[in-house]
Structure formats: C-alpha cells, structure tokens
Amino acid sequence: MKPDMGGHAAREVIGVIDTEGDTAEWTFPAEPGAVRTARTAVRDQLRGWGLDTLADVTALLVSELVTNALRHATGPIGVRLVRPADLADTLRVEVSDPLPDPPLERAASPDDESGRGLQLVAGSSRSWGTRPGDTGKTVWFELAVPG
Numbered sequence: 001m002k003p004d005m006g007g008h009a010a011r012e013v014i015g016v017i018d019t020e021g022d023t024a025e026w027t028f029p030a031e032p033g034a035v036r037t038a039r040t041a042v043r044d045q046l047r048g049w050g051l052d053t054l055a056d057v058t059a060l061l062v063s064e065l066v067t068n069a070l071r072h073a074t075g076p077i078g079v080r081l082v083r084p085a086d087l088a089d090t091l092r093v094e095v096s097d098p099l100p101d102p103p104l105e106r107a108a109s110p111d112d113e114s115g116r117g118l119q120l121v122a123g124s125s126r127s128w129g130t131r132p133g134d135t136g137k138t139v140w141f142e143l144a145v146p147g
Contacts, residue, residue, distance in 0.1 A: 021085035022049065028077045030070055030097075038066045038079050042093075045081055053146055054091055057124055064117035065095035065139050073097035073136070083145075090126075091143045098136035 024045045028034035039059040046055045062079060069077045075098035082092040103118055121128050121141050128141035 022083040025080040030074055034077055035063050035066045038062050054143055061121050064120055068117050069097035073099040089145050091145050094138045094140045096138040100137055102130040
C-alpha cells in the first residue's frame with residue numbers, strides 16, 4: 001500500500017492550519033497496514049531532514065495515534081510533520097481522522113491491553129493536544145529538536 005504523497009486528501013481531512021516551514025503529509029486508508037506504512041514514511045522523512053535522533057520516538061507516537069484512529073474512525077487518516085520556520089527547535093506531528101470526538105486519556109490498569117497511547121504521547125512530548133477540523137479532528141504533539 002502506497003500512501004498519498006501529495007497530501008491533498010489529508011488537507012481535506014484535517015483542515016490543516018497553514019504553517020511556514022518544512023512540511024510532509026500523507027493520507028492512509030483506514031486499514032491495519034496503515035500503522036506500519038505511517039511509521040516507515042515518518043522515519044524516512046525524518047532521516048531526510050537529518051532528524052534521525054527523533055525517528056524512534058516519533059514513529060512510536062505516530063503508531064499509537066494511527067492505531068487509535070483505526071480503532072475508532074472509518075475514513076482516511078492524515079499524518080503531517082511540520083518543522084515550523086519560526087520554531088527551529090520544534091517538530092510538530094499531527095494525526096487526523098474524520099471522527100469529530102476528541103480522544104480520551106484514561107488510566108489503564110496493569111492488565112489492560114490498550115489505553116496507554118495518549119499517556120505515552122503526553123509523557124514523551126513537549127506538548128500535545130487536539131483541535132477540531134471541518135470534518136474530524138487532529139491530535140498533535142511537539143518534540144524538541146536537539147540542537
């Protein structure tokens with residue numbers, strides 16, 4: 001499965017906020033293979049930007065958010081990486097889906113097999129949140145770019 005590298009459909013899904021700086025965005029179908037494909041696309045892009053040190057944590061967090069989208073939404077999933085021109089020390093990552101309901105952070109018990117994704121995002125990122133789009137929502141997080 002090859003993601004839509006043009007990003008046009010992602011723009012429709014997530015109602016992107018225009019940002020000055022480097023961006024990369026993809027749209028993945030809501031299919032189980034989307035998680036692996038999104039991880040690979042993110043790793044490859046970060047390698048191309050010389051941000052290999054962020055590849056593992058970014059791929060892990062994108063995996064968690066794409067998995068959440070697959071569990072709860074039925075439409076395409078958008079993934080977007082942004083290196084804002086005015087924030088050289090920041091990588092912003094956005095994962096969008098057509099479901100308008102914001103994700104709920106919950107405390108998973110030790111025996112639960114799910115429910116830790118947002119805790120992982122919150123604990124691993126500098127900041128995170130959600131924002132509504134025209135047709136769904138975006139969950140975003142920011143990571144510090146090593147100097």
